Amino acid sequence: MNQAAVNPAAVSAHRLGRRYGKLWALRDCSLRLGPGSVVALVGPNGAGKSTLLNILAGLIEPSEGEVRILGETPNDRVRSRVAFTAQNHPLYRSLTVAQTMRAGRLLNTEWDEPMARERFAQLDIPLDRRVGRLSTGQQAQVSLTLALAKRPQLLLLDEPLAALDPVARQVFMQTVMGAAADGEVTIVLSSHVITDLERVCDHLIVLDHGRVQVAGAVDDLLAEHTVLSGPADQAESLRRNHVVIGASTVGRQTIALVRGETPHDEAWRAEPVGLEELVVTYLRNPHQAALPGPRGIVKDQVA
Amino acid sequence: MMWLSWRLHRAAVFTFVLVIGGLVALYLVDSIRLHDLYAASGLEKCIGVLNDTSCATRRQVFLAENLGLLQHTDYVLAVVTGALGVVLGAPMVSTEFERGTWQWIWTQRISRTRWLAVNVTMMAVIIVGLGATLGAAYTWWYKPVAAQTGPFTNVSVFDNTPLMCAVFSLFGFAVGVAASAFLRRTLGAMGITVAVFLVTRFIVLYWLRPHYMAPIVVESPANQAERPLGFDARDWSFHSVWVDASGHEVSSTDVARLISPDLNPAAAGHQWYEVLQQNGIHYYTLVQPYQRGGIFQLIEAGIFLALIAICGTLAFWRIRRRTI
Numbered sequence: 001m002n003q004a005a006v007n008p009a010a011v012s013a014h015r016l017g018r019r020y021g022k023l024w025a026l027r028d029c030s031l032r033l034g035p036g037s038v039v040a041l042v043g044p045n046g047a048g049k050s051t052l053l054n055i056l057a058g059l060i061e062p063s064e065g066e067v068r069i070l071g072e073t074p075n076d077r078v079r080s081r082v083a084f085t086a087q088n089h090p091l092y093r094s095l096t097v098a099q100t101m102r103a104g105r106l107l108n109t110e111w112d113e114p115m116a117r118e119r120f121a122q123l124d125i126p127l128d129r130r131v132g133r134l135s136t137g138q139q140a141q142v143s144l145t146l147a148l149a150k151r152p153q154l155l156l157l158d159e160p161l162a163a164l165d166p167v168a169r170q171v172f173m174q175t176v177m178g179a180a181a182d183g184e185v186t187i188v189l190s191s192h193v194i195t196d197l198e199r200v201c202d203h204l205i206v207l208d209h210g211r212v213q214v215a216g217a218v219d220d221l222l223a224e225h226t227v228l229s230g231p232a233d234q235a236e237s238l239r240r241n242h243v244v245i246g247a248s249t250v251g252r253q254t255i256a257l258v259r260g261e262t263p264h265d266e267a268w269r270a271e272p273v274g275l276e277e278l279v280v281t282y283l284r285n286p287h288q289a290a291l292p293g294p295r296g297i298v299k300d301q302v303a
Numbered sequence: 304m305m306w307l308s309w310r311l312h313r314a315a316v317f318t319f320v321l322v323i324g325g326l327v328a329l330y331l332v333d334s335i336r337l338h339d340l341y342a343a344s345g346l347e348k349c350i351g352v353l354n355d356t357s358c359a360t361r362r363q364v365f366l367a368e369n370l371g372l373l374q375h376t377d378y379v380l381a382v383v384t385g386a387l388g389v390v391l392g393a394p395m396v397s398t399e400f401e402r403g404t405w406q407w408i409w410t411q412r413i414s415r416t417r418w419l420a421v422n423v424t425m426m427a428v429i430i431v432g433l434g435a436t437l438g439a440a441y442t443w444w445y446k447p448v449a450a451q452t453g454p455f456t457n458v459s460v461f462d463n464t465p466l467m468c469a470v471f472s473l474f475g476f477a478v479g480v481a482a483s484a485f486l487r488r489t490l491g492a493m494g495i496t497v498a499v500f501l502v503t504r505f506i507v508l509y510w511l512r513p514h515y516m517a518p519i520v521v522e523s524p525a526n527q528a529e530r531p532l533g534f535d536a537r538d539w540s541f542h543s544v545w546v547d548a549s550g551h552e553v554s555s556t557d558v559a560r561l562i563s564p565d566l567n568p569a570a571a572g573h574q575w576y577e578v579l580q581q582n583g584i585h586y587y588t589l590v591q592p593y594q595r596g597g598i599f600q601l602i603e604a605g606i607f608l609a610l611i612a613i614c615g616t617l618a619f620w621r622i623r624r625r626t627i
Contacts, residue, residue: 054406057406057410058410058625059406059410060625061624061625076412076414079414080411082410083410084406084407086407090402090404090406091407092311092402092404093402094311106304107304107412108411108413109412110412
């Protein structure tokens with residue numbers, strides 16, 4: 001297997017765009033997802049997350065740009081190594097779990113039936129029940145199990161937690177984490193709330209208005225950014241001399257998120273940033289971007 | 304894939320098997336009665352006889368009195384053959400979108416064109432089988448009437464053979480699948496399909512069918528029977544006008560004027576047809592001989608098969624293009 005030797009990116013996208021009529025759902029999206037990473041794809045509703053995932057899953061073609069999945073342009077063979085669960089986990093509601101499993105086996109070349117059966121047993125999901133009569137959480141689990149049974153190298157989960165209650169979320173994420181720990185699979189999970197994904201993901205992509213605003217390893221992003229609090233009257237000088245992503249002033253105190261170098265000034269108190277705060281600050285300041293490569297370090301890049 | 308396709312469509316198929324099975328049973332049972340009555344009616348001798356009022360009357364009486372409850376089932380048949388295609392075809396792609404399952408089925412190893420090919424082939428075989436069975440039962444039941452009317456003068460005879468039923472059903476199915484692939488909404492696809500199906504069938508029936516082959520011209524004198532003669536009763540006279548001796552068309556107003564003693568004193572004391580005969584005015588009729596029924600059906604089936612191929616190509620083209 002020289003594929004392993006070459007070790008291609010799970011996903012590499014170059015200036016990907018997707019237009020619906022005159023409206024661009026996704027624009028100028030360049031990404032590289034390393035094998036084995038667990039990626040949180042975050043952004044407000046309508047940011048283009050589903051469009052991006054649909055393109056990666058090979059369901060829709062980009063209007064412009066290029067995408068390579070596991071080193072290849074999307075094709076039938078690649079599709080067998082990619083698993084996708086769409087929002088709301090659509091499955092044939094009239095089929096029983098066993099029949100759905102049978103369909104998955106017949107429609108794929110690679111199929112891990114024992115794993116699927118074992119998981120259904122663990123989760124107490126009755127095989128003879130119709131999918132439409134399962135709880136939302138169970139449907140999500142069936143959907144995820146079918147995706148995992150393909151033994152995918154790339155697992156794409158679109159808003160997997162959206163309809164789930166807290167308990168179901170936890171059980172679902174345990175499965176995802178198990179799959180991530182198991183091996184080579186690259187996992188992309190989308191959500192409009194980062195808190196859902198914070199504990200599992202090692203990479204973050206923030207999409208807004210169809211553009212990639214932040215992309216990088218979570219550890220790097222957290223290390224690069226600092227929350228500063230200090231006197232409001234010095235906010236201007238902070239802005240001039242440092243990369244301020246966003247700042248808010250309450251009374252005489254300003255709290256700012258800064259990327260890179262921080263001032264050696266005792267007036268400013270530095271604290272590490274949380275992932276949620278980082279995401280929210282970027283989303284509130286859409287002209288700011290944190291991207292790998294030269295674009296990422298351009299200050300105040302105006303879109 | 305076949306298994307899944309069958310599993311998802313079998314309820315609809317079973318419904319049609321029930322409906323069509325019921326109709327087939329009715330036709331087969333009733334055919335015993337109808338065929339006996341026909342044998343007893345002595346109409347056998349009237350086959351092809353045009354200029355005989357007793358034959359014409361006995362034909363009418365037989366049709367009016369003996370067809371019974373199934374008399375108007377040719378309409379039912381037209382609806383069922385159409386519905387067979389429309390109901391099975393129009394949801395084919397669109398329900399996947401409405402249920403969201405396209406995102407599951409089209410991300411499995413099997414390609415989406417293969418998915419469509421398996422679905423369409425399986426349903427096409429079922430539709431052709433059901434349509435042809437229904438057509439066969441009707442044709443058998445209707446055999447005595449068909450013997451009298453020929454394939455053309457009675458649309459039910461032409462349209463309800465196994466071949467034509469199967470082709471019409473398949474056409475509805477093909478339009479349904481294509482509409483489904485483009486619209487992605489079942490109701491919309493059904494509406495479009497019904498409209499396209501009906502309009503196409505009407506255009507073919509009334510505009511195209513008479514012209515598949517050059518008609519035979521029959522010129523016949525005005526006569527007591529008040530109708531053009533000179534051809535078989537089963538032949539299709541689809542265009543008949545008055546012409547004068549030099550072959551120019553004469554309007555019915557002019558004919559009326561000519562035979563009216565008030566307007567034309569020369570007509571007084573003569574039968575109307577005698578007046579016309581004296582003036583050289585006669586029937587000019589375009590006729591398709593009844594023997595051409597089989598070849599016309601093949602031609603019409605060919606036209607619909609070509610349309611089916613176009614619809615199929617469009618559907619596959621639309622599915623292949625990965626655009627939403």
